[in-house]
Amino acid sequence: MIIRKIEPTISAKKLRVAAYARVSMDNESMSNSFEAQTDHFKKKIECEPNWEFAGIYADEGISGTQKAHRKEFLRMLDDCDAGKIDVILTKSISRFARNTITLLETVRHLKEIGVEVRFERENLNTMDAASELMMTILTSFAQEESRSISENVKWGIRRGFEEGHMNSFTLYGYRADHGKLKVVPEEAAVVKLIFENFLNGYTTAKTEKQLAEMGVRSYRGKHFSKDAIRQILRQEKYTGCATLQKYYIENHITHKKRRNLGELPQYFVAESHEAIIDKAIFDEVQKEIKRRRELGIFAAGAVVTNCFTSKIRCEKCGRNYRRYKKVYKNGTELVRWQCSVKKTLGDDYCDNDDITEEELKYACTLVLGSAVFDEEEFCETVTNISVTKQGTLLFTLSDKSRCVIDWR
Numbered sequence: 001m002i003i004r005k006i007e008p009t010i011s012a013k014k015l016r017v018a019a020y021a022r023v024s025m026d027n028e029s030m031s032n033s034f035e036a037q038t039d040h041f042k043k044k045i046e047c048e049p050n051w052e053f054a055g056i057y058a059d060e061g062i063s064g065t066q067k068a069h070r071k072e073f074l075r076m077l078d079d080c081d082a083g084k085i086d087v088i089l090t091k092s093i094s095r096f097a098r099n100t101i102t103l104l105e106t107v108r109h110l111k112e113i114g115v116e117v118r119f120e121r122e123n124l125n126t127m128d129a130a131s132e133l134m135m136t137i138l139t140s141f142a143q144e145e146s147r148s149i150s151e152n153v154k155w156g157i158r159r160g161f162e163e164g165h166m167n168s169f170t171l172y173g174y175r176a177d178h179g180k181l182k183v184v185p186e187e188a189a190v191v192k193l194i195f196e197n198f199l200n201g202y203t204t205a206k207t208e209k210q211l212a213e214m215g216v217r218s219y220r221g222k223h224f225s226k227d228a229i230r231q232i233l234r235q236e237k238y239t240g241c242a243t244l245q246k247y248y249i250e251n252h253i254t255h256k257k258r259r260n261l262g263e264l265p266q267y268f269v270a271e272s273h274e275a276i277i278d279k280a281i282f283d284e285v286q287k288e289i290k291r292r293r294e295l296g297i298f299a300a301g302a303v304v305t306n307c308f309t310s311k312i313r314c315e316k317c318g319r320n321y322r323r324y325k326k327v328y329k330n331g332t333e334l335v336r337w338q339c340s341v342k343k344t345l346g347d348d349y350c351d352n353d354d355i356t357e358e359e360l361k362y363a364c365t366l367v368l369g370s371a372v373f374d375e376e377e378f379c380e381t382v383t384n385i386s387v388t389k390q391g392t393l394l395f396t397l398s399d400k401s402r403c404v405i406d407w408r
Contacts, residue, residue, distance in 0.1 A: 017045045018054040019089040041089055054085050080115045092121035172219040173276050181273040188276045190216055194232050195277055204229045239282045240275030243268050307375045312385045314339040317350040363407045367395050
């Protein structure tokens with residue numbers, strides 16, 4: 001009997017190597033760094049005979065504390081999940097992530113699916129068992145560095161506010177010129193038209209249609225929407241004055257923009273730049289906005305209404321609830337009532353609950369003491385409904401009495 005050992009024939013598989021690059025600010029000096037990172041990694045990968053180039057993923061002008069806005073970073077992770085990458089090269093931990101939780105969650109997931117991450121500056125790789133502790137420590141330093149930079153920037157901006165300096169210059173009708181707002185005549189004419197239309201009884205929808213027919217585009221060259229027109233009508237900077245620090249950034253991790261409701265001081269700067277709209281006209285427009293708001297949906301003229309129209313008010317912000325209908329692909333419909341501020345501006349301005357029309361009708365039957373909802377009885381008996389912060393409905397009846405119902 002003759003036994004011969006068969007040696008395995010394994011062909012050396014090339015590692016599919018990709019690189020990730022990121023710069024956190026969008027300016028010329030950072031662009032140079034950005035180009036340097038991508039060129040460096042491409043040459044390094046192509047020079048290794050056992051490596052196969054799997055691409056460069058690069059985010060430019062993006063913060064490293066959040067991965068949600070880093071499109072290239074997320075695309076890279078998707079390609080890793082799809083089995084297209086074996087190794088990721090990156091300049092440093094801070095380029096990969098400044099958030100400790102994000103870093104550890106990401107590298108642990110990549111390790112589980114067999115993808116190695118190598119950090120050049122720290123000389124670490126995620127397949128090394130001892131590297132996680134060091135990564136945690138170094139990322140904590142990077143996160144603290146990000147916080148420190150954020151605090152320094154905020155300090156500088158707030159000191160500028162105290163001295164009457166604006167921080168933002170993105171405003172239709174103006175352009176920034178050495179830290180000052182300068183009027184753009186052709187855009188200023190559009191701003192004046194928007195204000196005149198509103199005082200002449202035009203709805204924002206009618207002005208939107210007119211601007212579209214005139215071929216007028218927004219600041220970013222897009223369609224002039226109703227929301228953009230409303231923002232212009234409320235913008236006091238068109239009077240040559242500025243209220244500073246109306247918003248602030250929550251923190252350096254979430255970067256969420258919050259409306260300043262007294263958390264920080266605000267500053268009003270009179271005659272800070274050239275006016276486009278006279279103050280008297282601006283004040284008249286604000287009065288008209290308030291009048292139309294109080295009229296609710298009836299301010300728009302002939303519109304389709306139902307028995308709840310203009311009777312439901314948000315206790316949190318004082319605005320009316322409006323009716324919205326959603327039709328699903330299977331043909332079913334969901335009708336709900338939602339605070340108009342929440343619908344237009346989002347949860348930062350009002351986070352009161354939405355209510356389906358069925359829930360509203362059921363709550364009304366409880367108040368009216370009827371088995372089924374009767375629209376005529378409702379109109380005669382109920383004066384208005386206030387949606388409270390606690391998830392209850394406060395009914396005011398025609399006899400001045402009140403009734404509270406927990407609609408949930």
